[in-house]
Amino acid sequence: MNKFEGEMKYMAQVVEQELSRYLPRKDEFPSKLHEAMHYSTLSGGKRLRPIIVMKAAELFGISYEKVIPTACGIEMIHTYSLIHDDLPVMDNDDFRRGKPTCHKIYGDAVALLAGDALLTHAFATIAKNSKISGINPDAVVDVIEKVSLAAGGYGMIGGQTVDIITSGKDVSRDTLFYISTHKTGCLMSVSFWSGARLAGASKEDLETIKCFGEKLGLIFQIVDDILDIKGSEAVLGKPVGSDMKNKKNTFVNLFGFNKSVEIVNNLSLEAKQLISNYNNNDFFIQLTDFISKRDY
Amino acid sequence: MNKFEGEMKYMAQVVEQELSRYLPRKDEFPSKLHEAMHYSTLSGGKRLRPIIVMKAAELFGISYEKVIPTACGIEMIHTYSLIHDDLPVMDNDDFRRGKPTCHKIYGDAVALLAGDALLTHAFATIAKNSKISGINPDAVVDVIEKVSLAAGGYGMIGGQTVDIITSGKDVSRDTLFYISTHKTGCLMSVSFWSGARLAGASKEDLETIKCFGEKLGLIFQIVDDILDIKGSEAVLGKPVGSDMKNKKNTFVNLFGFNKSVEIVNNLSLEAKQLISNYNNNDFFIQLTDFISKRDY
Numbered sequence: 001m002n003k004f005e006g007e008m009k010y011m012a013q014v015v016e017q018e019l020s021r022y023l024p025r026k027d028e029f030p031s032k033l034h035e036a037m038h039y040s041t042l043s044g045g046k047r048l049r050p051i052i053v054m055k056a057a058e059l060f061g062i063s064y065e066k067v068i069p070t071a072c073g074i075e076m077i078h079t080y081s082l083i084h085d086d087l088p089v090m091d092n093d094d095f096r097r098g099k100p101t102c103h104k105i106y107g108d109a110v111a112l113l114a115g116d117a118l119l120t121h122a123f124a125t126i127a128k129n130s131k132i133s134g135i136n137p138d139a140v141v142d143v144i145e146k147v148s149l150a151a152g153g154y155g156m157i158g159g160q161t162v163d164i165i166t167s168g169k170d171v172s173r174d175t176l177f178y179i180s181t182h183k184t185g186c187l188m189s190v191s192f193w194s195g196a197r198l199a200g201a202s203k204e205d206l207e208t209i210k211c212f213g214e215k216l217g218l219i220f221q222i223v224d225d226i227l228d229i230k231g232s233e234a235v236l237g238k239p240v241g242s243d244m245k246n247k248k249n250t251f252v253n254l255f256g257f258n259k260s261v262e263i264v265n266n267l268s269l270e271a272k273q274l275i276s277n278y279n280n281n282d283f284f285i286q287l288t289d290f291i292s293k294r295d296y
Numbered sequence: 297m298n299k300f301e302g303e304m305k306y307m308a309q310v311v312e313q314e315l316s317r318y319l320p321r322k323d324e325f326p327s328k329l330h331e332a333m334h335y336s337t338l339s340g341g342k343r344l345r346p347i348i349v350m351k352a353a354e355l356f357g358i359s360y361e362k363v364i365p366t367a368c369g370i371e372m373i374h375t376y377s378l379i380h381d382d383l384p385v386m387d388n389d390d391f392r393r394g395k396p397t398c399h400k401i402y403g404d405a406v407a408l409l410a411g412d413a414l415l416t417h418a419f420a421t422i423a424k425n426s427k428i429s430g431i432n433p434d435a436v437v438d439v440i441e442k443v444s445l446a447a448g449g450y451g452m453i454g455g456q457t458v459d460i461i462t463s464g465k466d467v468s469r470d471t472l473f474y475i476s477t478h479k480t481g482c483l484m485s486v487s488f489w490s491g492a493r494l495a496g497a498s499k500e501d502l503e504t505i506k507c508f509g510e511k512l513g514l515i516f517q518i519v520d521d522i523l524d525i526k527g528s529e530a531v532l533g534k535p536v537g538s539d540m541k542n543k544k545n546t547f548v549n550l551f552g553f554n555k556s557v558e559i560v561n562n563l564s565l566e567a568k569q570l571i572s573n574y575n576n577n578d579f580f581i582q583l584t585d586f587i588s589k590r591d592y
Binding site for chain 2: 024028029030032033034037080084087089090108109110112113115116117119120121122123124127128130137138140141142144145147148149151152153154157158160161162164165178
């Protein structure tokens with residue numbers, strides 16, 4: 001394990017601990033709901049988005065500990081989106097991160113409600129960031145607004161909607177870009193933005209870090225599409241070929257494998273270029289490589 | 297139409313107009329999602345919760361116009377909860393407010409996503425309340441936290457969860473109270489609290505108005521149970537007896553009709569007592585009667 005991998009692992013542990021602190025306790029009534037929230041949220045995962053929030057805050061000069069509530073809130077939103085995405089009415093997936101999906105354990109109704117509860121609780125959690133010394137409440141309100149827009153109909157849910165309603169149909173490249181940039185990119189990008197905003201970054205820096213996040217989000221989605229064809233179930237944590245099964249429009253289906261890899265490589269160079277002038281950008285350079293070169 | 301009814305009608309029109317301004321436009325991509333959000337949000341209704349936010353702000357000395365974003369955000373949360381509640385996986389209702397439910401028009405997947413998007417967009421909308429002059433950003437953060445807690449697993453979703461998992465089973469009176477106070481009461485109560493908080497009410501006043509809201513929320517739920525048995529479909533906007541069909545535990549099932557009416561009357565007296573010392577409490581006294589004496 002190199003330094004970057006060690007840091008990712010350490011930060012993921014921090015996130016795991018803090019998430020279990022910010023979630024309602026499992027034994028609180030109604031415990032079935034809270035158990036379902038814990039089951040899906042505390043099921044491992046790379047914790048990319050919260051780590052991004054924390055490292056973006058560091059890049060602009062404040063301790064990662066000061067943005068933990070926002071980091072946890074964004075991870076709750078990510079988790080809810082996976083729970084709802086896996087429901088029979090959506091992708092109907094039985095496994096996620098190598099474990100049965102939430103509705104396979106708790107039933108469809110409780111899984112739906114656990115997703116709703118995580119999405120809702122995310123905003124109370126982010127709001128708690130205003131209680132931390134040195135964090136401006138105006139910045140917290142801005143983060144709540146931006147996270148909400150990135151996760152909603154203009155962002156992640158917009159992407160999910162188009163993904164669902166175009167399943168099994170041929171789509172244009174524009175539509176594929178829309179799906180990929182919105183389904184994954186928006187929440188990843190706003191993770192960078194939120195950490196930077198809470199740290200008091202300038203408007204110009206916020207714009208740069210947002211663009212960097214958009215590129216990383218798109219890389220992540222394309223690599224996901226590649227892994228769905230070429231990857232192993234162990235790496236992916238869900239059955240290989242599930243996009244094929246659901247007749248999803250993916251980069252690999254539309255551009256082919258080689259062209260998809262080329263797009264990833266170009267985006268990776270562009271992303272690194274964007275942040276080349278920042279001091280202490282090592283983590284983000286390595287993160288770009290990490291996201292671009294997952295096992296395929 | 298008396299003065300109170302006229303004011304309710306006028307305020308409902310204001311809410312309707314403002315909601316259509318704060319929602320994403322129907323023609324924005326992906327339009328199917330945004331149409332579904334409009335369809336369910338702009339389908340009439342009494343607009344009780346947003347009106348409560350606005351009138352609570354007035355009670356504590358600021359213009360209702362200053363809390364419109366929060367009022368609209370809370371109505372979006374209420375609407376999402378109805379969309380998800382009506383889904384086949386939950387209550388499986390085909391009609392709501394006399395119109396086909398969201399999933400009957402847009403399909404289950406888009407209805408699920410439209411609900412998610414409304415819940416998400418609610419928080420961006422409430423966050424916009426910080427841009428209004430004279431409103432303290434700390435108050436907006438507090439409102440976001442309280443609304444999130446009232447709508448989440450500790451509040452409304454907690455109530456919905458217990459309602460769903462106890463359907464068709466006998467429950468204790470404690471459980472019935474839990475369901476009724478949480479499913480309806482929490483969001484109604486936080487509507488009072490939010491208007492008052494944004495208006496700068498004292499801690500003591502916030503506690504009083506919260507208790508008042510809890511009582512009105514419970515009255516509302518018990519009257520709903522009574523209407524499900526005794527009401528007409530025209531008043532209810534959904535088929536009479538749908539709680540019976542779903543074997544829901546209701547006050548009428550557990551206490552009988554006469555005792556349920558008695559509980560409503562007692563709660564109504566207690567509520568009026570709570571706010572008897574406030575100036576300009578006319579609207580809230582009449583609101584208590586209005587909620588207590590819907591047509592049954």
